[in-house]
Amino acid sequence: TEQDLTAYNQLNFSANGTGTLRVTLVKKSINDWSKQYSYAVALTNSRKTYNLNLSDFTANGTKDKINPNDIAQVVFSFEVNGKQTNLTGGIYDAAFVKGTAVVTESKDAKELKIYPNPTNGIFKVGFEASVVAPVTLRITDAATGRSLFEKAITTVEGNNVVDVDLTKTIAPQQMIGIINVSGTGVRYKAAKIVVNR
Numbered sequence: 001t002e003q004d005l006t007a008y009n010q011l012n013f014s015a016n017g018t019g020t021l022r023v024t025l026v027k028k029s030i031n032d033w034s035k036q037y038s039y040a041v042a043l044t045n046s047r048k049t050y051n052l053n054l055s056d057f058t059a060n061g062t063k064d065k066i067n068p069n070d071i072a073q074v075v076f077s078f079e080v081n082g083k084q085t086n087l088t089g090g091i092y093d094a095a096f097v098k099g100t101a102v103v104t105e106s107k108d109a110k111e112l113k114i115y116p117n118p119t120n121g122i123f124k125v126g127f128e129a130s131v132v133a134p135v136t137l138r139i140t141d142a143a144t145g146r147s148l149f150e151k152a153i154t155t156v157e158g159n160n161v162v163d164v165d166l167t168k169t170i171a172p173q174q175m176i177g178i179i180n181v182s183g184t185g186v187r188y189k190a191a192k193i194v195v196n197r
Contacts, residue, residue: 002028005068008096011052017043017078017089024075025057025066035059037066040079041187043089055147056182058136063150110188112179118194121167127181127188129155135183137162142176142192155183172197 015021024038037057041050057066076091113126125137132155139149148169153162166177175195181188 002070002072005054005071005096008068008098009054010097011054011074011094012050012097013094014047014049014092015041015043015076015090016045016047018045019043020079021089021091022077022079023052023057024077025054025068025071026073026075027066027068028070028072030059035061043078047090047092056138056180065147112181112188112191114179114191114193118196121170121195121197122163122165123193125162125164125179125181125191127160129157129160131155132157133183135181137164138180138182139164139166139177139193140180141170142178148177153181166195167197170195170197 011023011025020040021043022038022040024036026036030036037059039052039057041052054068055065059066074094076094078089110128115124115126117123129135135153135155137149137151137153138147140147148166149164151162151164153160173195174197177193177195179191179193
């Protein structure tokens with residue numbers, strides 16, 4: 001039977017393995033598997049703890065955040081490239097929790113460059129990418145968690161720069177935003193932006 005998990009905002013677990021681990025939250029109200037909400041993380045051979053924000057799960061064909069009011073099951077699937085692969089890995093201590101929104105990074109997670117910072121609402125987000133890949137840039141209000149900006153990007157190898165304009169999104173005020181850039185197996189360290197309007 002399905003469970004109403006709207007009281008929780010994170011899925012925490014530990015895992016190790018090779019390739020990519022895709023976590024799918026199966027909603028009973030969605031019949032098409034390809035439209036279920038999922039999130040992919042790059043695994044390492046050593047066991048690592050992941051704290052996935054439910055708001056970061058995405059689904060094909062919609063930009064809406066998941067409403068976890070009818071979760072029937074959670075599916076962990078290992079994705080690998082190649083015809084012959086020795087698949088080893090494990091999932092441990094998986095649990096839904098209510099906690100502060102966090103970003104899990106590896107020690108070598110890349111930095112985001114924000115300029116100017118502080119800003120009047122118009123600024124640039126710069127980051128380095130080693131491969132061409134789809135990522136999403138998200139900005140949330142640090143105080144309320146409200147989404148302020150979201151943009152899908154296909155990275156280029158080397159330096160990437162994204163123009164951001166929040167002047168039509170937020171009222172004249174001082175606020176702090178949290179900037180995240182993430183994609184399949186790609187995660188950058190979260191950065192803070194100070195907006196003075």
